[in-house]
Amino acid sequence: MASSKSLMNLLTFTFGSAIGFFVCYLLFSIILEEQVKIQPHILHNDPHGQHSADTDNNQLQGQMNFNADSGQHKDENKNIAEGLYQKVKILCWVMTGPQNLEKKAKHVKATWAQRCNKILFMSSEENKDFPTVGLETKEGRDQLYWKTIKAFQYVYDHYFDDADWFMKADDDTYVILDNLRWLLSKYSPEQPIYFGRRFKPYVKQGYMSGGAGYVLSKEALKRFVAAFKMNKCSHSSSIEDLALGKCMEIINVEAGDSRDTSGRETFHPFVPEHHLIRGYLPKTFWYWNYNYYPAVEVSLGTYP
């Protein structure tokens, strides 16, 4: 009897010590984890550098801010660029839709769109939060031309006096506004002209690729809007860029040459890889036959 009792005691003792050890271990691992979490923070916080506290001075809730001015741009001189911003006023409107606001338009808004003098997002339906303009159309590729007409109409009705040039871009396009201003600074907004990646088929003076984006002068916009009122251009087409190009020719808006001083294209319908890497697009690809100007290939060996 005594031996079984002492055995019981031993067992409970062992069991108790196991519990004690385990509980204590748990506690310690929690405490130590907290310490470990603190350590890397200290490592990164160099006494010389300053970690900016999480400031909430962004106007837009839940918006991404890519242009937070970091001190690393101290030796950048933007005077010329800022001068051009004042001199060449560009209104950008981005073709988008309700299903693409989160996926695509949001990123356009956080990045290059901030460099436009005025930015508008055009969708089939209005969204007050984003915000988007509701064009009261349906969505879909066959609706693109109708959306384009309505978008330009809206811009004309509300913002005609606010800009000199009117740029249309898709929600998967990236525009370098500084370089666009440099191109347009050589022309007058009173000229009936528009720029983009010029394609040669179907239209005598050529037309501008929709994917690469295109920009209309003030006069061009005026004529385009008037053309529909006077029924000079058709309202329907399943090919947005071609239809716009045909209309431009009818109303005597010139298809401009947007190439740089070395004859290289500045508007690109595809991602950089496709354009930078020789042979990426096969020679039989339709693209090579559409380009209005001959392709100027720069050998890849000559990076500065």
Add this chain to the structure above:
Amino acid sequence: MISESSSFVKGVVLGGAFCMLVTLLGHIKVGHGTKAHHHEHHHIQAPNKEDVLNLSEGERMELSKSIRVYCIILVKPKDLGHWAAVKETWSKHCDKVEFYSSENVKVFESVALNTNDMWVMMRKAYKITYERYKDEFSWFFLAYPTTFAIIENLKYFLLKKDPSQPFYIGHTMKSGDLEYVDGEGGIVLSIESLRRFSRVLEDSDKCPEQGGMIWKLAEDKQLAICLKYTGVFAENAEDSEGKDVFNTKSVGALIKEAMSTHPQQVVDGCCSDMAITFSGLAPNHMHVMMYGVYRLRPYGHTYNDALVFLPPPGSDND
């Protein structure tokens, strides 16, 4: 019952006490470890732009010409696509670049090391490099072919650092007690570190070819172990704001991370403007990076860099 519960309680107390003892002992050991670490630098910074601007024109010219970087790229035939991309792009900006490959390849020139083992390759590459170039270069940059490097930013970073000191710089990681430079982000050694490494290489106790008892250790960790024996410790490189300049991921991956961790300040959360490396890049991406870093410019923005580092003459770089 009472005696059982009392023995239970005694057990709990003893168990807890034992656990505390063990933990504290272990903690003190770790504490000692970290204290020792605090004697060495953990992170190392780029020079301040003001400091550089305070130098005279002549001093700046001297500095920009004197700093010479030798690049080692470890390649294998399976990396041919990346190898070609590195060869055609950023490696041209090294003062000298050499491709050290596991075996001879017909298409490209390289130094054949005749081994497939990455650690053995690294040892041999560093050994050969030291023997041939110890009098010609003061900084040695080792990279894998999936890495993209901006040598000018590397030179700026190393500008005021004395190569006769034992530097071992890159993107550091910790594995248990070992702090090492992650090979993916590129490894920078000063001539002094390379000197010490080539010596300890010969010691098969401290720096064996077959490191790691049970399973093989990655070559970047092995390097750290060997260097540690010679008193050379890994340092994490940062810009003047504390951001890493050697990156083990691509720009795209880092931006994606920043979008979820710092949606309000993607730029602050992402990458340094003075970044030296990105990794995990496909060959096509290297060409896009070259275009973005060296050619694409927003009109009307001028940059007043205090120093200019030119790629070596005759390097087929316009």
